[in-house]
Amino acid sequence: MTTVRSVIRSQIGAGPITRERVARAPDFQPRTFAHRLEALGVSFSKLADEVKYEAARSLLLRDKRMSEIATVLGFAVQSAFTRAFKAWSGASPGRWRAERAESP
Numbered sequence: 001m002t003t004v005r006s007v008i009r010s011q012i013g014a015g016p017i018t019r020e021r022v023a024r025a026p027d028f029q030p031r032t033f034a035h036r037l038e039a040l041g042v043s044f045s046k047l048a049d050e051v052k053y054e055a056a057r058s059l060l061l062r063d064k065r066m067s068e069i070a071t072v073l074g075f076a077v078q079s080a081f082t083r084a085f086k087a088w089s090g091a092s093p094g095r096w097r098a099e100r101a102e103s104p
Contacts, residue, residue: 004036008051013072017052019044053088056081060097069093 007025023030059069070081
């Protein structure tokens, strides 16, 4: 799973992260990739969301603009990123960032 996460992470900022693009990465064969995910009991979309959430938190801590973060993570519009982030964390990206800035 670490390898799959690494491949997904490497594709952030290079366009939409799709199962097909990740499966074409070096050292992966599409069928093998699908079997690995199935064996781990993990869906591709859940794994991709986890990696995007990690990247979003990192970018928020570096004071990147919301629109820039949305673009880097492959969201068509900022509002889609905001909805996704709220689903992942329970807070809006702005509130999440503000809470971290207030912490010592």
